[in-house]
Amino acid sequence: MDSASDPDTSGDEVFSDVDSEDQEGVDDEEMEEVPPHANGVGQHAPKRRKLAGRTAREALHGVGDGIDHAEDAEASLLDLEVRELLEEAAVSEDDSAVVHSIALQITSIIKALPEAEVNPSPIAALLSNFDFPVSRKFTFKPPRKVEIIGSFAIEGTCLPSPCLDLAVVMPASCFDNKDQLNHRYHAKRALYLSHVADALQNKKIAKQLGLAGDSQLQWTPFRGDPRRPVLIVDLQHGTASGATLRIIPVATSDLFPLQKLAPTRNNLRSVCNPAAPGSCGNAKKIKTNENTSNAPAIDPSSELLPTPYYNAGILQDMLMLDHSRTLQKIAKNASRLGEASILLRVWAERHRLPDGEDGVDGFFLTNLLAQLLQTGKASSGMSSMHLFRTTLMALHHPKAFVKDTLAMQRASSGFSSAPPPTLKAYRSASSGTSNTSLNEVIFLDASGWLNLSNYISSAALKQAQVCAKRTAALLSVSAGPDAFDAAFLAGYPLASLYDVWYKVTIPAIEEEKKTDLQPRSAQKLETRTSKKKKTAAAESASKMKGGPSSRYYAADVPEWIQWDKKSVEIATKALGTRATLVRAFFRGCSGGVRHASTSSPGSINFGPSREYTLVAARIDPTHALRGVDIGPAADSGAPAAQFRAFWGEKSELRRFQDGKISEAVVWETTPSQRHLIVDNIVQYALKQHLPSGTRVSRCSGLLDDALKRKSSTADDDVAATRLVEAAAARLGKRLRTLDRLPLQIVGTQPLAPVLRHADVFPPRPHLLAGAATADLISDLTSSSIPRCLPAVELLCQLEGSGKWPDGPAAFAKMKAAVGVQLAQLLHSGFGIEASAAEDYVDILSDGFAFRLILHTERDVAMQQLALTASGMPHLPPEEDIALRMWHHGAISAAAAANPAFEPSVRLAKRWIASQWLSPHFRDEAIELLVAAAFAAGNSVIAPPPGSRVSGFLRFLHVLGNHPWTATPLVGDIAAGDPGPGRREVAARAHAAQKAEETGAPAMFITGPKDDQCVGWTREHPTRAILHRAAVLARRAVDKLEEILISSSASPLKGKVGKVETEAADSATEVLESVFVHDESDYEILIRLRADALPTHDNTLTRYKNKAKANKSVGATGWSAVEPNDSPEESKKSRAVLKGIPKSVVEARGAAAVRKELLVGFNPVPLYVSLLEDRFGAVAVPCADYLGGTSVGLKLRGPALQPGLLRPEAAHATKPLGGVVPKDFDDSLVVVPDLEAVAADCLALGKGLVERVEFRKDL
Structure with missing residues (x-):
C-alpha cells in the first residue's frame, strides 16, 4: 500500500500537487487496511482489494451495452470476482508447503521425545492457580498421535492470519481416574504442553525449525479458556503470509466417562451451596471419601452445583480429534467445502462477526455448512458461492436455533453407550449460583455430548443473523458488483456498527x-x-x-x-x-x-x-x-413487585390519561x-x-460540545429552530392571503437547511428583525447586536399565467417587478420590513430574515433558453430549483424518519468546516453523504444508525473509504434494499462517469434527479482535496473508535463514581483530537478580526490543546505582516462589519438602524472567493465558515519549486536569486513571493484581516 492510501500520510503529502487534474492518489482509496483494535475486539480484516473484474464491471456499466444487458453480465461478473477473491484470500501454495513442512518436523520431534519427568518450574504460577502441588511428579510419555486438524485440514484457511492447528493426543496413561475433578486434568495437560515447549525451545531444534529464539514460542488460552492454554509457534519469518502454528494438547474420547462431563454434573468441588438446615432433599452431597487432594476444604453437607463450562472444556479436548475427522470426511465428499469456508470466513471478518470471545467465527460457520451437507440440505455438487448462500439462509432461518435442534449427524458408534443430554438439559444448564444458561446457542456434535457453539452468545448470533439475512437478500436481488462489494469487501469500523x-x-x-x-x-x-x-x-x-x-x-x-x-x-x-x-x-x-x-x-x-x-x-x-417507561398495573402483584425490585427508587406509581394506574419510570x-x-x-x-x-462510561454526549455556541445553550438552539419554523409557517399564511398581487401566491416551499433540520447552528431571533423580547437568546446579555443575519430561503410559487414575456431578460425584469409589489404589500398590509432585489425579496419577520425566491411554471423554460444562449452545459445548482426542491424534500424525509439523522448531519458539517474544507464541500453534498450512510440500501452490515455518534462515524467511513474514482455513490435516500430501480440509476451514473473520463467530478454523487452529477459536486471537491478529506476522515474514525472501545484510551479519568467528570474528559479529548485542526500544514495563515465575524460565537479554539498544536505558528520560522492603515481608516473599515452597539440603537431608533443590517452576508466566504480568484493558480485557500478565525493558503506543488514565469502567477512570484538550475533562463526563473502574497491578502481583506503570517523558510 502506498502513501496515498495510508491513514498516517502527513498533511504535506496529502496536499501535494493539488493543481494536478490527473492526480490518481485517490485511486488507491480502493485499498483499505482496517486498523487493529485492542482487547480482541476488531481484529485485522482482509485488505480491500482491487479485483480484476474491472473490465467486466466496465462492460456491465458501459454505455454501449445498455441497461438491458446488465442482468446477463452479472452472473459471470460475480463468478469472476469470487474466483479472484478465493485466489487472494487463500494461503499460497509456497506458504502452505512451508507450514506443512514445519508441522511435519515438529510432529517428528514430539513423537521422538522420550519418557521423562517434567520440570514444573516454567508453569509454576499456573499450577498454583490449579491448586496443584509443584512437588507432585508428572511423567511425560510420547503422544499416541499428532495430527493436523482445523481449517488447514480441509483447505479452508484464509488470510490475513492463517493458522495450522496441530493436535497432540496425550496418552491416557498420563492420567488417573477422576482426574477430571478439581483441575487435575488441566494441571497435567499444562505440564505435558510445557515439556513439549521445552523441547522445541532447545537451541538445536529451534535452529533446525528456523525459529529465531524463544520469542516465537508463546502460551495463549484456547478459545478464551484460561484453564486450557495452547502453544503458538510464530512462523512469520518463514512465510510471506505471516502464518502461525498452534500446538493443542488433546485427549482420547474414552479418557473419562462422557456422562460424568454432562452439563448438569459437577466436577469442580468449590462450586457448591450450603445445604438448607435440616434438609436431606435430593441434592447431591460431596462424598467424604472422594479423592480431592488438591481441592480446598469444603463442607461435606454442601450441595454441589453444575459446572457446565468446566465440563465443556474437557469434552472439547476429548472430542476434538473425532470432530475434525468428521469434517475431513465431509470435505472429502464435497470438494468445494474448503472454498465455501473461505468465503464464509471472509464474509464474517468483513462484517466484524468474530469480534469478542463470544463472536460468530469461521469455525462455527464451517460446522454449519458441514451439517447442511451431512443432512442433505446442501449438495456436494454445489459451487462454492451456492454453498455460501445456502449457509447464510440456514443461519438466518428463524427456527434454526430456537425451536429446532441443530446437530451434526449422530455417529452410530465410537462414543459412550449412555444417552447424551437432552436439549432441555443443555438449555437449562447454568453455572454455579448463576441463573444464566451458558449454552445460549446450541449446536451439537456427532456424539451429542459436545455443544460446538457453547462460546457464542445469543446477541452475537443475532448480529450474525441480521447480516446473513441482509446479505442473502442483496444477493438474491442482484449479482452485480455492488452485491459482491457489500458481501465481501465493504465494511464499517466496529464502533459504528452499534449506536x-x-x-x-x-x-x-x-x-x-x-x-x-x-x-x-x-x-x-x-x-x-x-x-x-x-x-x-x-x-x-x-x-x-x-x-x-x-x-x-x-x-x-x-x-x-x-x-x-x-x-x-x-x-x-x-x-x-x-x-x-x-x-x-x-x-x-x-x-x-x-x-x-x-x-x-x-x-x-x-x-x-x-x-x-x-x-x-x-x-x-x-x-x-x-x-416514560410504563410497567405493570399497580394491582398486578408479582409483576409489579419485580418491576419495583429492578428499578428501585426510580419506580413510582402514576395515573395515565386512560385512567390506568401503573408502575412507571420517568x-x-x-x-x-x-x-x-x-x-x-x-x-x-x-x-x-x-x-x-x-x-x-457514557458515550451519547461525546460529540455534543462540537455543536455548542459560546453565548447560548443547546436548548436555545432547539428553541430557535422551533421559532424559525413557526415564523416561516406564519409568513407562508400571510403570503397566501395577499390578493392585490398580479399573480396569487399559491404556496411556499422551504429551501433553507434549518427548515430541513440540517443547519449546524440555527439562526437566532434578532432584536431588529421583530423578535419578541421573550424569544431573544443572546442579545439581552450582549452589549452589541449582530449586524449580519443569515437568510432563511423560501420558495414562493406563483399561479400560472400565459402573459409572461417570451425572452429570458424580459421575464426576469417582470418577475422582479412582481417582487417589488410583493415587498410593498407586505409592508403596507402587515408592517413587515421588506426590500426587493432583482432575484429575491428579503423580509424581516418575527425575528428572522427570510429570502423569498419567486417561482413560476415558466422558470424552467426560461432557464433553458438562457442556458442555451450562454453556452453553459448545466445550470448552477443554486439556480436549479427542481433539484433544490427534491433535495430539500428528501433530506427532510430522512430527518423525519430517523431522529439521529439531524444531529449526525450537523456533526458532519461541523467536522468538514473544522478541517478547513468549507470552500470545497457544499452543504448539500455533505447532506447527501450522511443520507447515503443512513440509507439501508448502502449497507448489509447493520441497520441505519440510531445515534449521533454512530451516524457521524458512518459518514466518516463513507467519505474516507468509498472508491470515488471507480464507483459513483448513489444517494438514493428513500430506498430500502437495492432493487432494479437503484441499479438502473447506478448504471447510468457509472456510464456518465466513464464517458467523462478525466473530466468527471472527483466526488461523483448521483440520485434519481441527478444521475449525471451536475449538481452539488460538479466543481468541488477536487481530487486532491477529496483525497485529503478521506485521509482526515480515516484518522478521525480511528481516534473515535479508540476512545469508544479500546483500552488504550479509556475515558475513565475521573474519580470513582464521578461519571460527569469522566464524560467531560472524554468529550474534551474527542474535540481536541477529532475536530480541532492543525494549522502547520499551510504556508500562509490569515488571521481574521474576531469582532468582524458573524460566526465567532461558534469557534472551537477554546480547547486547551489548540494552543499546543499551533504553538510554533507566529514563532520561529514565521513572519507576520499587519495593516498599515491610519487610525481613522482602520476605524471606518472595522465599523462596517462590527456589531451594532445597543446604545446606538437606543439613540437613533430601531427603524433607522435596521437599514444597516446585512442579510445573508458572511464575509469569510466572500473573502475566500477573492483569494481563489487572485491566487487560485498558485495556492488553495482553506477556511472554516462555521466558526473559524483564520484562513489558510496551501501552495500548490509546482509553486513551491523554482520554475518558469507564468503570467497568471506573476503577481505571486519573484526572481530566483543565486544559482539558476540547468536549462533555465536567468530572467524567467521565479520562486514564490510569500511577502507579496501576504500584502495582497491584507489589501483584499481590508477591515477583515488582522494580520497575515507566512513561513520564512520558503
Missing part, C-alpha cells in the same frame, strides 16, 4: 469485602439474617492460595465472563424496546505469554484481556427518546438532552445491580 458503547468497570472483589461491594439494591434489602449467610464457594475461595488470578479458577466460569453476562442481562432488561440488540463483547484472556526457559521460574498466568466489560447496543431511534430531561436518556438508563440500571463502586 452506544459502555465501558463498565467493576471493582476487584475480595471475599472479605464482598458485603461492602454488593449491588445497591441488595444492600438496601439485605436483612441481618441474610448477612450471616455465606456460600461454601465463597468460604473455599477465600482459603485458596495465590493472588487475584486464583479466584478466576475457583468458579466454573471465569469471574470476568460472569460480569460480562450479568452486565448485558441488566442492560437488555433496562433498555427493553429501546434497543434492537444489546451485546457484551466478552473478554478473553490476556495471551501471548512467552515460554520461559527451564532454568528460571515461569510466570505463565492468564487474566482478563481488559479491565472493563464492553457493552454495546443498537438503538431503535423511534423508541429511544421516550421519557426520565426527565431537557429537549436538547433527550439523546442522553439511553445513557441515563444504562448507567442507573448497572449501578443499581452491580457492586458498589462500579463505573459506567
Whole structure:
C-alpha cells in the first residue's frame, strides 16, 4: 500500500500537487487496511482489494451495452470476482508447503521425545492457580498421535492470519481416574504442553525449525479458556503470509466417562451451596471419601452445583480429534467445502462477526455448512458461492436455533453407550449460583455430548443473523458488483456498527469485602439474617492460595465472563424496546505469554484481556427518546413487585390519561438532552445491580460540545429552530392571503437547511428583525447586536399565467417587478420590513430574515433558453430549483424518519468546516453523504444508525473509504434494499462517469434527479482535496473508535463514581483530537478580526490543546505582516462589519438602524472567493465558515519549486536569486513571493484581516 492510501500520510503529502487534474492518489482509496483494535475486539480484516473484474464491471456499466444487458453480465461478473477473491484470500501454495513442512518436523520431534519427568518450574504460577502441588511428579510419555486438524485440514484457511492447528493426543496413561475433578486434568495437560515447549525451545531444534529464539514460542488460552492454554509457534519469518502454528494438547474420547462431563454434573468441588438446615432433599452431597487432594476444604453437607463450562472444556479436548475427522470426511465428499469456508470466513471478518470471545467465527460457520451437507440440505455438487448462500439462509432461518435442534449427524458408534443430554438439559444448564444458561446457542456434535457453539452468545448470533439475512437478500436481488462489494469487501469500523458503547468497570472483589461491594439494591434489602449467610464457594475461595488470578479458577466460569453476562442481562432488561440488540463483547484472556526457559521460574498466568466489560447496543431511534417507561398495573402483584425490585427508587406509581394506574419510570430531561436518556438508563440500571463502586462510561454526549455556541445553550438552539419554523409557517399564511398581487401566491416551499433540520447552528431571533423580547437568546446579555443575519430561503410559487414575456431578460425584469409589489404589500398590509432585489425579496419577520425566491411554471423554460444562449452545459445548482426542491424534500424525509439523522448531519458539517474544507464541500453534498450512510440500501452490515455518534462515524467511513474514482455513490435516500430501480440509476451514473473520463467530478454523487452529477459536486471537491478529506476522515474514525472501545484510551479519568467528570474528559479529548485542526500544514495563515465575524460565537479554539498544536505558528520560522492603515481608516473599515452597539440603537431608533443590517452576508466566504480568484493558480485557500478565525493558503506543488514565469502567477512570484538550475533562463526563473502574497491578502481583506503570517523558510 502506498502513501496515498495510508491513514498516517502527513498533511504535506496529502496536499501535494493539488493543481494536478490527473492526480490518481485517490485511486488507491480502493485499498483499505482496517486498523487493529485492542482487547480482541476488531481484529485485522482482509485488505480491500482491487479485483480484476474491472473490465467486466466496465462492460456491465458501459454505455454501449445498455441497461438491458446488465442482468446477463452479472452472473459471470460475480463468478469472476469470487474466483479472484478465493485466489487472494487463500494461503499460497509456497506458504502452505512451508507450514506443512514445519508441522511435519515438529510432529517428528514430539513423537521422538522420550519418557521423562517434567520440570514444573516454567508453569509454576499456573499450577498454583490449579491448586496443584509443584512437588507432585508428572511423567511425560510420547503422544499416541499428532495430527493436523482445523481449517488447514480441509483447505479452508484464509488470510490475513492463517493458522495450522496441530493436535497432540496425550496418552491416557498420563492420567488417573477422576482426574477430571478439581483441575487435575488441566494441571497435567499444562505440564505435558510445557515439556513439549521445552523441547522445541532447545537451541538445536529451534535452529533446525528456523525459529529465531524463544520469542516465537508463546502460551495463549484456547478459545478464551484460561484453564486450557495452547502453544503458538510464530512462523512469520518463514512465510510471506505471516502464518502461525498452534500446538493443542488433546485427549482420547474414552479418557473419562462422557456422562460424568454432562452439563448438569459437577466436577469442580468449590462450586457448591450450603445445604438448607435440616434438609436431606435430593441434592447431591460431596462424598467424604472422594479423592480431592488438591481441592480446598469444603463442607461435606454442601450441595454441589453444575459446572457446565468446566465440563465443556474437557469434552472439547476429548472430542476434538473425532470432530475434525468428521469434517475431513465431509470435505472429502464435497470438494468445494474448503472454498465455501473461505468465503464464509471472509464474509464474517468483513462484517466484524468474530469480534469478542463470544463472536460468530469461521469455525462455527464451517460446522454449519458441514451439517447442511451431512443432512442433505446442501449438495456436494454445489459451487462454492451456492454453498455460501445456502449457509447464510440456514443461519438466518428463524427456527434454526430456537425451536429446532441443530446437530451434526449422530455417529452410530465410537462414543459412550449412555444417552447424551437432552436439549432441555443443555438449555437449562447454568453455572454455579448463576441463573444464566451458558449454552445460549446450541449446536451439537456427532456424539451429542459436545455443544460446538457453547462460546457464542445469543446477541452475537443475532448480529450474525441480521447480516446473513441482509446479505442473502442483496444477493438474491442482484449479482452485480455492488452485491459482491457489500458481501465481501465493504465494511464499517466496529464502533459504528452499534449506536452506544459502555465501558463498565467493576471493582476487584475480595471475599472479605464482598458485603461492602454488593449491588445497591441488595444492600438496601439485605436483612441481618441474610448477612450471616455465606456460600461454601465463597468460604473455599477465600482459603485458596495465590493472588487475584486464583479466584478466576475457583468458579466454573471465569469471574470476568460472569460480569460480562450479568452486565448485558441488566442492560437488555433496562433498555427493553429501546434497543434492537444489546451485546457484551466478552473478554478473553490476556495471551501471548512467552515460554520461559527451564532454568528460571515461569510466570505463565492468564487474566482478563481488559479491565472493563464492553457493552454495546443498537438503538431503535423511534423508541429511544421516550421519557416514560410504563410497567405493570399497580394491582398486578408479582409483576409489579419485580418491576419495583429492578428499578428501585426510580419506580413510582402514576395515573395515565386512560385512567390506568401503573408502575412507571420517568426520565426527565431537557429537549436538547433527550439523546442522553439511553445513557441515563444504562448507567442507573448497572449501578443499581452491580457492586458498589462500579463505573459506567457514557458515550451519547461525546460529540455534543462540537455543536455548542459560546453565548447560548443547546436548548436555545432547539428553541430557535422551533421559532424559525413557526415564523416561516406564519409568513407562508400571510403570503397566501395577499390578493392585490398580479399573480396569487399559491404556496411556499422551504429551501433553507434549518427548515430541513440540517443547519449546524440555527439562526437566532434578532432584536431588529421583530423578535419578541421573550424569544431573544443572546442579545439581552450582549452589549452589541449582530449586524449580519443569515437568510432563511423560501420558495414562493406563483399561479400560472400565459402573459409572461417570451425572452429570458424580459421575464426576469417582470418577475422582479412582481417582487417589488410583493415587498410593498407586505409592508403596507402587515408592517413587515421588506426590500426587493432583482432575484429575491428579503423580509424581516418575527425575528428572522427570510429570502423569498419567486417561482413560476415558466422558470424552467426560461432557464433553458438562457442556458442555451450562454453556452453553459448545466445550470448552477443554486439556480436549479427542481433539484433544490427534491433535495430539500428528501433530506427532510430522512430527518423525519430517523431522529439521529439531524444531529449526525450537523456533526458532519461541523467536522468538514473544522478541517478547513468549507470552500470545497457544499452543504448539500455533505447532506447527501450522511443520507447515503443512513440509507439501508448502502449497507448489509447493520441497520441505519440510531445515534449521533454512530451516524457521524458512518459518514466518516463513507467519505474516507468509498472508491470515488471507480464507483459513483448513489444517494438514493428513500430506498430500502437495492432493487432494479437503484441499479438502473447506478448504471447510468457509472456510464456518465466513464464517458467523462478525466473530466468527471472527483466526488461523483448521483440520485434519481441527478444521475449525471451536475449538481452539488460538479466543481468541488477536487481530487486532491477529496483525497485529503478521506485521509482526515480515516484518522478521525480511528481516534473515535479508540476512545469508544479500546483500552488504550479509556475515558475513565475521573474519580470513582464521578461519571460527569469522566464524560467531560472524554468529550474534551474527542474535540481536541477529532475536530480541532492543525494549522502547520499551510504556508500562509490569515488571521481574521474576531469582532468582524458573524460566526465567532461558534469557534472551537477554546480547547486547551489548540494552543499546543499551533504553538510554533507566529514563532520561529514565521513572519507576520499587519495593516498599515491610519487610525481613522482602520476605524471606518472595522465599523462596517462590527456589531451594532445597543446604545446606538437606543439613540437613533430601531427603524433607522435596521437599514444597516446585512442579510445573508458572511464575509469569510466572500473573502475566500477573492483569494481563489487572485491566487487560485498558485495556492488553495482553506477556511472554516462555521466558526473559524483564520484562513489558510496551501501552495500548490509546482509553486513551491523554482520554475518558469507564468503570467497568471506573476503577481505571486519573484526572481530566483543565486544559482539558476540547468536549462533555465536567468530572467524567467521565479520562486514564490510569500511577502507579496501576504500584502495582497491584507489589501483584499481590508477591515477583515488582522494580520497575515507566512513561513520564512520558503
